[in-house]
Amino acid sequence: MYKALAVVALVGSVAAFAPVAPAVARVSSSALKAGYVPDGLSEAEWEAQKAAKAEAAAARKAKFAAQTFEDLSEWMTKRDAKFPGQIGAGHRMAKVQDREQAKPRASSFLK
Numbered sequence: 001m002y003k004a005l006a007v008v009a010l011v012g013s014v015a016a017f018a019p020v021a022p023a024v025a026r027v028s029s030s031a032l033k034a035g036y037v038p039d040g041l042s043e044a045e046w047e048a049q050k051a052a053k054a055e056a057a058a059a060r061k062a063k064f065a066a067q068t069f070e071d072l073s074e075w076m077t078k079r080d081a082k083f084p085g086q087i088g089a090g091h092r093m094a095k096v097q098d099r100e101q102a103k104p105r106a107s108s109f110l111k
Contacts, residue, residue: 037046070078083089 035043037043041049079090
């Protein structure tokens with residue numbers, strides 16, 4: 001009885017390591033079409049919207065790419081020509097909006 005049970009267990013464990021036949025690849029007659037198209041739009045309308053958005057992004061990028069920035073030496077030359085002999089003249093400050101809502105200083109909390 002024990003020998004028969006041992007043989008069955010041995011055969012079962014050997015079958016687990018037996019080679020498996022390779023899977024057969026399926027060939028589909030139609031190409032897989034996977035893509036996102038929002039509800040309410042046709043594929044042509046969605047492509048037109050994407051193209052318009054890409055064109056607007058490219059125009060925006062070209063607009064900002066055309067801007068040049070002056071370096072410090074150019075700025076100092078222009079400032080010195082505009083304000084000759086005046087120390088501190090031509091200083092540019094950033095505009096502050098909503099001064100009433102400015103953050104309080106840390107020293108006001110230390111009282």
